[in-house]
Amino acid sequence: MNAIDYRKVSDFFNVFSHPTRVEMIIELLKGKKCVSDIRELLELNQPNVSQHLSLLRLNDIVDWCQEGKRKCYFLKNPQLIKVIFDVLKKNKLL
Amino acid sequence: MNAIDYRKVSDFFNVFSHPTRVEMIIELLKGKKCVSDIRELLELNQPNVSQHLSLLRLNDIVDWCQEGKRKCYFLKNPQLIKVIFDVLKKNKLL
DNA sequence: TAAAGATATTCTAATATCTGAATATGAAGG
DNA sequence: CCTTCATATTCAGATATTAGAATATCTTTA
Numbered sequence A, B: 001m002n003a004i005d006y007r008k009v010s011d012f013f014n015v016f017s018h019p020t021r022v023e024m025i026i027e028l029l030k031g032k033k034c035v036s037d038i039r040e041l042l043e044l045n046q047p048n049v050s051q052h053l054s055l056l057r058l059n060d061i062v063d064w065c066q067e068g069k070r071k072c073y074f075l076k077n078p079q080l081i082k083v084i085f086d087v088l089k090k091n092k093l094l
Numbered sequence C: 001t002a003a004a005g006a007t008a009t010t011c012t013a014a015t016a017t018c019t020g021a022a023t024a025t026g027a028a029g030g
Numbered sequence D: 001c002c003t004t005c006a007t008a009t010t011c012a013g014a015t016a017t018t019a020g021a022a023t024a025t026c027t028t029t030a
Helices: A006-015 A019-029 A035-042 A046-058 A078-090 B006-015 B019-029 B035-042 B046-058 B078-090
Strands: A062-067 A070-075 B062-067 B070-075
Touching: A006 B006, A006 B019, A019 A035, A019 A046, A019 A070, A019 A078, A019 B006, A035 A046, A035 A070, A046 A062, A070 A078, A078 B078, B019 B035, B019 B046, B019 B070, B019 B078, B035 B046, B035 B070, B046 B062, B070 B078
Parallel strands: none
Antiparallel strands: A062 A070, B062 B070
């Protein structure tokens, strides 16, 4: 009973295991952004942005809302992300 | 100046992005263990354990000491790991 | 409803990662 | 030193992930 789901944990961390996604998440920590904002900020092509966002979506890290023609992405639980990144900062990992 | 090294961050998270390594780390959180202890606990073959441990070593998550014929592995910064996993627990991710 | 802009999906090639088998290295005891 | 036990490294095949091109799907507005 109450066995740890190691896969669930590793899937969560896997979201953060690519530099592009880390950068996306750090940008989203500053506030909601639409796909083309992210595309320009990170200087990536659109499908690449979209693919990484879809992984973030599937892992419940982000959600989005429609704003006109744009889809605006935001962190579902910014507090969680903030806490984790603060821990990294304290440990000189960020 | 002070640019974030996204690769460094993603490399750190990558360590935790495999269920076997998550399980290893959780076991090491309970205390120092030698390779064969880990092998038996996780029911893995020896090279596999060794490979995952080497990744943990290269990323400065663990260190080891010789005890007789055995190599005993331990977390370099258990406090950091503990804090991160506590955050996960609070968020029902663990 | 047609057109245009914004985003998503699919596909492919390149690359990275994982596993397990074989082999190598290193330590302790005789 | 030689043997044995413990661990590490190397290698090859299988699998997964990534970037980018081509294409499809929404959404809004005319």
